[in-house]
Amino acid sequence: MKQESHITIHPLAQFAATLQWDDIPPAVQRKAEDLWVDWFGSVLAGQNARPVQSLTRFALSQGPAQGPCEVIGQDTTTSPMMAALANAAAAHVAEQDDVHNGSVFHPAAVVFAPAVAVAQSMGATGAQLMAACVAGYEVGIRVGEFLGRSHYRIFHTTGTAGTLAAAAAVGHLLGLSPVQMQHALGSAGTQAAGLWEFLRTAADSKQLHTAHAAAAGLMAAYLAKDGFTGAQDIFTGPQGLAAGMSTDANPGKLTDGLGTRWATAETSFKWHASCRHTHPAADALLQVMQHNKLRPEDIAQVTCHVHQGAIDVLGPVVSPSSVHQSKFSMGTVLALAAQFGFAGLTQFDAHFQSPATVALREKVHMVLDAEVDAAYPQCWIGKVTVQTTDGRHLQGRVDEPKGDPGNTLSRDEITAKALRLAVYGNPNYATNAPQAVEQLWQVAQWKRVGRLMA
Amino acid sequence: MKQESHITIHPLAQFAATLQWDDIPPAVQRKAEDLWVDWFGSVLAGQNARPVQSLTRFALSQGPAQGPCEVIGQDTTTSPMMAALANAAAAHVAEQDDVHNGSVFHPAAVVFAPAVAVAQSMGATGAQLMAACVAGYEVGIRVGEFLGRSHYRIFHTTGTAGTLAAAAAVGHLLGLSPVQMQHALGSAGTQAAGLWEFLRTAADSKQLHTAHAAAAGLMAAYLAKDGFTGAQDIFTGPQGLAAGMSTDANPGKLTDGLGTRWATAETSFKWHASCRHTHPAADALLQVMQHNKLRPEDIAQVTCHVHQGAIDVLGPVVSPSSVHQSKFSMGTVLALAAQFGFAGLTQFDAHFQSPATVALREKVHMVLDAEVDAAYPQCWIGKVTVQTTDGRHLQGRVDEPKGDPGNTLSRDEITAKALRLAVYGNPNYATNAPQAVEQLWQVAQWKRVGRLMA
Numbered sequence: 001m002k003q004e005s006h007i008t009i010h011p012l013a014q015f016a017a018t019l020q021w022d023d024i025p026p027a028v029q030r031k032a033e034d035l036w037v038d039w040f041g042s043v044l045a046g047q048n049a050r051p052v053q054s055l056t057r058f059a060l061s062q063g064p065a066q067g068p069c070e071v072i073g074q075d076t077t078t079s080p081m082m083a084a085l086a087n088a089a090a091a092h093v094a095e096q097d098d099v100h101n102g103s104v105f106h107p108a109a110v111v112f113a114p115a116v117a118v119a120q121s122m123g124a125t126g127a128q129l130m131a132a133c134v135a136g137y138e139v140g141i142r143v144g145e146f147l148g149r150s151h152y153r154i155f156h157t158t159g160t161a162g163t164l165a166a167a168a169a170v171g172h173l174l175g176l177s178p179v180q181m182q183h184a185l186g187s188a189g190t191q192a193a194g195l196w197e198f199l200r201t202a203a204d205s206k207q208l209h210t211a212h213a214a215a216a217g218l219m220a221a222y223l224a225k226d227g228f229t230g231a232q233d234i235f236t237g238p239q240g241l242a243a244g245m246s247t248d249a250n251p252g253k254l255t256d257g258l259g260t261r262w263a264t265a266e267t268s269f270k271w272h273a274s275c276r277h278t279h280p281a282a283d284a285l286l287q288v289m290q291h292n293k294l295r296p297e298d299i300a301q302v303t304c305h306v307h308q309g310a311i312d313v314l315g316p317v318v319s320p321s322s323v324h325q326s327k328f329s330m331g332t333v334l335a336l337a338a339q340f341g342f343a344g345l346t347q348f349d350a351h352f353q354s355p356a357t358v359a360l361r362e363k364v365h366m367v368l369d370a371e372v373d374a375a376y377p378q379c380w381i382g383k384v385t386v387q388t389t390d391g392r393h394l395q396g397r398v399d400e401p402k403g404d405p406g407n408t409l410s411r412d413e414i415t416a417k418a419l420r421l422a423v424y425g426n427p428n429y430a431t432n433a434p435q436a437v438e439q440l441w442q443v444a445q446w447k448r449v450g451r452l453m454a
Numbered sequence: 455m456k457q458e459s460h461i462t463i464h465p466l467a468q469f470a471a472t473l474q475w476d477d478i479p480p481a482v483q484r485k486a487e488d489l490w491v492d493w494f495g496s497v498l499a500g501q502n503a504r505p506v507q508s509l510t511r512f513a514l515s516q517g518p519a520q521g522p523c524e525v526i527g528q529d530t531t532t533s534p535m536m537a538a539l540a541n542a543a544a545a546h547v548a549e550q551d552d553v554h555n556g557s558v559f560h561p562a563a564v565v566f567a568p569a570v571a572v573a574q575s576m577g578a579t580g581a582q583l584m585a586a587c588v589a590g591y592e593v594g595i596r597v598g599e600f601l602g603r604s605h606y607r608i609f610h611t612t613g614t615a616g617t618l619a620a621a622a623a624v625g626h627l628l629g630l631s632p633v634q635m636q637h638a639l640g641s642a643g644t645q646a647a648g649l650w651e652f653l654r655t656a657a658d659s660k661q662l663h664t665a666h667a668a669a670a671g672l673m674a675a676y677l678a679k680d681g682f683t684g685a686q687d688i689f690t691g692p693q694g695l696a697a698g699m700s701t702d703a704n705p706g707k708l709t710d711g712l713g714t715r716w717a718t719a720e721t722s723f724k725w726h727a728s729c730r731h732t733h734p735a736a737d738a739l740l741q742v743m744q745h746n747k748l749r750p751e752d753i754a755q756v757t758c759h760v761h762q763g764a765i766d767v768l769g770p771v772v773s774p775s776s777v778h779q780s781k782f783s784m785g786t787v788l789a790l791a792a793q794f795g796f797a798g799l800t801q802f803d804a805h806f807q808s809p810a811t812v813a814l815r816e817k818v819h820m821v822l823d824a825e826v827d828a829a830y831p832q833c834w835i836g837k838v839t840v841q842t843t844d845g846r847h848l849q850g851r852v853d854e855p856k857g858d859p860g861n862t863l864s865r866d867e868i869t870a871k872a873l874r875l876a877v878y879g880n881p882n883y884a885t886n887a888p889q890a891v892e893q894l895w896q897v898a899q900w901k902r903v904g905r906l907m908a
Contacts, residue, residue, distance in 0.1 A: 007655075054682040058673060062535040064518040081516040154698040159644075186652065190613075190659045191666050193647040196693035197685040198640065201461075204683045205644045212645050212670065219512060220662075228508040229658045231651040239650035244608040245698065 013182035021131035039108035041418030046093035051204035087113035088214030103144025110162030111136035126446030132172035140165025145253035159194020159209030166217025186230020187220035202325035269403035280382025288396035305369030305383035307376035326352035331361030467636035475585035493562035495872030500547035505658035541567035542668030557598025564616030565590035580900030586626035594619025599707035613648020613663030620671025640684020641674035656779035723857035734836025742850035759823030759837035761830035785815030
């Protein structure tokens with residue numbers, strides 16, 4: 001074995017431990033604030049989902065009855081690990097939380113929840129919180145890119161890379177040294193888990209994956225602060241993450257543009273309330289319908305020209321049996337978009353199994369497209385061919401689905417989306433969510449991170 | 455996707471949910487009691503190890519200050535998850551806990567800790583506790599055998615299969631239905647983690663792996679009791695455990711002899727305080743030395759004829775820098791056995807880096823042996839060739855290292871080992887450990903599982 005007299009620090013650990021808020025370009029700071037507000041809406045929207053309530057009940061049963069940390073949407077408080085577990089479970093279920101294209105990773109769900117819990121427990125400033133979250137984004141996204149497409153075929157990258165993202169964010173707040181941060185990443189990586197198999201029967205595991213990533217990553221950071229050591233090279237070591245969970249890992253991705261390329265700013269917002277793999281085709285279909293003034297009943301068939309990842313994740317879902325599963329059905333998403341111009345939470349709840357939706361759903365199919373597949377995951381191109389009932393074949397194409405950096409949401413759209421999600425989660429939030437969201441926009445000025453929802 | 459109107463129950467979930475103590479043959483019940491007492495000694499021996507203390511401090515900081523569950527060796531109590539986390543961390547560090555050869559899995563560390571915590575929290579009887587633990591052993595061992603040698607090359611099976619073993623034991627105590635047990639196994643399997651990479655720098659991850667497995671498996675079982683669902687086929691599904699973490703998975707192993715073949719009874723005790731991969735060669739060397747009345751100074755060279763797994767795990771450790779790492783050094787273990795007739799905890803602490811040990815260590819090397827490798831992991835054959843300073847070449851061979859079912863420990867030896875480990879952990883236990891161990895032997899008669907250590 002390597003007998004280092006001193007430990008070689010991985011640049012990613014060095015970066016995560018030493019990043020300062022003031023080192024982050026203003027545009028990236030603003031984007032981080034956008035992602036922060038967008039995350040909050042997803043947490044409020046998801047808190048009453050059955051799987052989230054199960055995880056929250058479990059967290060509250062295992063943690064102290066009172067603690068320094070907010071369980072968002074509950075009156076009670078608990079310990080950092082248990083609050084992180086509950087809040088991370090809530091953020092991902094509505095399928096409205098953010099996504100980074102190149103890593104196919106959903107950073108918000110696994111980064112903000114543990115960071116907020118720890119920031120509340122130590123009275124960190126808003127700038128400290130946000131710097132830690134940017135560290136979590138930059139680490140998690142690069143780990144996801146590193147693990148590659150072969151990993152994503154089997155593993156839910158948000159659960160696996162998410163464990164390291166959570167450790168980086170929490171470790172930054174705890175003030176880990178670069179050596180300690182490397183140990184934290186090692187301890188996080190050796191707990192990285194999350195398999196896609198649950199999709200096949202619409203099981204609840206997706207919420208468990210974000211909850212587990214947040215809690216396990218938080219634990220890794222606290223342990224490192226206490227002197228607990230982890231693998232020195234959890235990434236590329238012969239028995240590390242790449243060796244065990246990827247066949248196309250690219251070590252260069254781990255340090256790609258560290259400190260100059262801000263992966264945080266590449267993160268996309270989700271407009272439709274569905275799996276991101278459905279968004280490019282949905283936007284392309286909407287384009288065709290708008291340009292050609294098509295009504296849903298004019299559609300005879302829709303062919304979605306997609307990347308392999310879309311077929312891997314959406315392919316198994318041919319007849320969704322739940323609202324959540326229908327968000328992984330390309331046919332359902334396009335059917336809702338065609339009928340309502342938008343596949344939002346309320347559209348899914350009210351219409352995911354309606355006869356009109358099912359009829360349209362059956363007219364949609366996916367085919368692998370070489371150009372789209374080659375561009376993925378850096379670009380998520382939407383290409384559809386619509387055959388109309390009067391025999392026309394119409395082509396639709398969008399190079400950046402709505403919410404991508406080149407087609408992003410305005411702060412007004414982000415606020416509106418967050419409030420829409422809040423009210424979806426609890427109608428009573430119509431009264432107090434607007435004030436909470438207004439406060440969230442000021443996070444960088446907070447002297448001390450307190451409760452997010454009064 | 456499969457649209458089952460009803461869920462197909464995997465026989466392993468059916469078995470784990472319905473096993474009754476009275477269905478278990480008396481010989482297997484007695485063996486389970488042997489393993490239970492043997493586990494307790496390992497927990498007491500490990501509780502003061504630095505990595506264990508870190509994990510215990512973390513658990514106590516995140517759980518309630520008081521709870522229904524004992525943190526063994528501490529005056530304080532906490533919640534089931536946090537007690538399971540701390541107690542599971544302690545059981546594996548002394549490298550004296552049990553092992554099942556065919557699965558290369560250490561069941562005690564990940565099964566007894568979560569089961570005791572949950573049994574204490576619900577006031578279960580001793581028979582309920584032990585039936586649950588046998589369910590955990592039978593499930594975890596079969597999952598380890600299923601995942602196979604390709605899995606073990608990269609993953610610490612005790613961490614991965616251990617998550618499912620913990621879920622089975624806790625789920626049995628919680629009275630999960632077969633369907634709920636299947637969901638628990640799905641939620642456990644999607645959290646299964648643990649990479650060997652930490653060995654390369656002697657990091658602390660091994661204790662994190664058992665703690666994580668116990669806590670994550672416990673969570674999976676509680677969630678299933680609350681209606682939380684998991685993948686239906688986490689084992690062989692196209693995005694399940696085998697697809698992601700094995701290249702030689704054997705589904706037949708999952709149900710091999712369920713209810714008739716008792717894998718629990720195949721479990722081996724560890725005599726030497728080192729990685730099990732070192733035991734066959736150590737016993738073979740002791741045989742050669744005893745038969746030929748060799749002294750350590752008569753040894754010029756020792757060639758260990760081993761299986762590939764030994765080379766994978768022990769090969770990287772050429773110059774151990776810590777007591778724990780030295781337990782993964784074939785040379786160190788054989789050097790201690792040669793000097794003291796036994797490689798125990800006190801021998802490691804006092805002599806792992808002594809000049810005499812290092813000199814002997816350098817005379818030991820491993821070579822892959824076709825017969826030994828073919829017999830592994832069902833049989834762990836020990837074969838050594840000893841070259842003496844006077845030029846003789848002496849062969850040693852043991853087909854079952856001490857502690858294996860065919861060469862097992864008597865109850866007196868188990869009690870003596872447990873008390874030796876207890877005093878190693880804390881000299882004060884010399885006074886109260888004997889009574890505690892005497893009580894443990896009566897577990898099957900307990901009306902209610904209370905504190906194990908007064």
